[in-house]
Amino acid sequence: MSTPVKKVPIHLQSSQNRLLIRHGQVVNEDGITEDDVYIEDGIIKQIGRNLIIPGGTRTIDARGKYILPGGIDPHTHFEFEFMGAKSVDDFYQGTKAAISGGTTMIIDFAFPKPGESILDCFYNYRQKADDKVCCDYALHVCLSHWSEQVKREMELLTKEHGVNSFKMFMAYSFMLNDGELYSAFEQCQKLGAVAQVHAENGSIIAKNVEKLLSKGITGPEGHELSRPEDIEAEAVNRACVIAKQVECPLYVVHVMSKSAAEKVNEARLRGTQVYGETLVAAIGTDGTHYCSRHGFQHAAGHVLSPPLRSDPSTPLVLMNFLAQDVLQLVGSDNCTFNKAQKELGKDNFTKIPNGVNGVEDRMSVVWEKGVHTGLIDPTRFVAITSTNAAKIFNLYPRKGYIGVGSDADIVIWNPNATRTISAKTHHQAVDFNIFEGMVCHGVPEYVIVNGRVIVDEGQLRAVQGYGRYIESPAFPPFVYDPEKVADLKPERNGTVEEEIQNIREIEKIHLEEKACSSPTPTIPEGNVLTPSGKGARPEGQRNIQDSSFSISEDLDVERKSCIRVRNPPGGKSSGFW
Ligand SMILES: NC(=O)NCCC(=O)O
């Protein structure tokens, strides 16, 4: 099977006019300026004051508003067949919802079906997505087993298909063991790819599940009990240790707990090249929703893995970690199942399809919890919702940046407007929203995707098939060569074409070095994504208490009251606790 060639509809082939955005505050991760932005043919052509532009150009007045790089959601699962169900947001509905919330690019995970090769899986995802996506997209590829064939196909995907990231699981039936992780990371390093891990200790989860079910705990509250923080933290630490052995850059997806984030931080301080992604779910809600008093539908609607944490301080702590560069980015892990699909686990929490919404609300919730509360400023907001993803996956400065030569993926953000999140009004296909009722300050009033105004004064006009597959080249310099790129910051008013050229040069050198079997490039130590000093954690915030607990440990009365024991063995009430 060959890569599908995408046909661009005739009405989208010509330049979608010209656009001038005036009087806004242009926000990049490194600063804010008051400038006008002129767009032509989907590309930012000029930035500055008193620009000379052709007559008849549409003008948007952004006075009092921010002009942000469109959000990049590095973690979605559209139309994903998982745990006996298929996620209901497909590539059309999912990307449409993304745009309505200010996200202009998504990176989905191609996950192979049983027996499917990763190459065929990639082709099949292209086939599913290309004609549906309303915004640009890229693909990570999941390794659901390890073999010589997988190893060969990783090379093809990296060299010929623009895949530069591979996700491996440390839990679920398709988890890799430590030796396999080692080999897979080694191959990633050789190819200039980023290794991604779902970090939870699958063997211990299996034991905990067995114990919980035997005690009659079958409801959604069992989900978090079977997967406590320690189990996440242990796997994060192990993945970091393995990555360090082979000097492979590591990206920990969905960091959900304080203890796991601490492990990412410890590894970074030790000089491991590791990046931590948390989820909008983790900073916008918490694991108290698993309590049985909420009823099955509500609790099951919050089930994802790793789970939301019952320690209610977790969202704030994770937001602080994002502020301090302990964590680098926020994804959505949008993997939506309707209430009827969640019912698959009515009698056994292990059968509840794992996943929640987030692609539409990610930007608003991060703004609300981060910028509106004063924990971060708009530049850090841009870094954690867009720029860092672009850097790690080698899309920068084409994406994640407002500069001359960058794609015109732009959001005009009104920090004073509010909206209330609800499943009744969201654009997603799913019939539940984990942020139901949350009032968010900060609304995307205009969303420009490749130069087209798709959200226009709040009105959504998404175009099916308008998005493109974007190749993610190997050896992202921000990951593989941080010292070289440190001096290459694009000039805001200059051109980024030169910058892109520089980056391509660095990639070329790496590829040539690899071809000559030269020694492995050394991975410089420490934080590479933010200006110096930003990553340093202020004194006094280092010893945040680890609140994880073991399922054999006594729980407080409040937690116990959240657990419903069904069919206790021998008809007695459970003596589990
Ligand atoms: N996170 C989750 O529960 N569902 C999506 C699959 C994954 O990312 O592990």
Ligand SMILES: [Zn+2]
């Ligand atoms: Zn995962």
Ligand SMILES: [Zn+2]
């Ligand atoms: Zn995921």
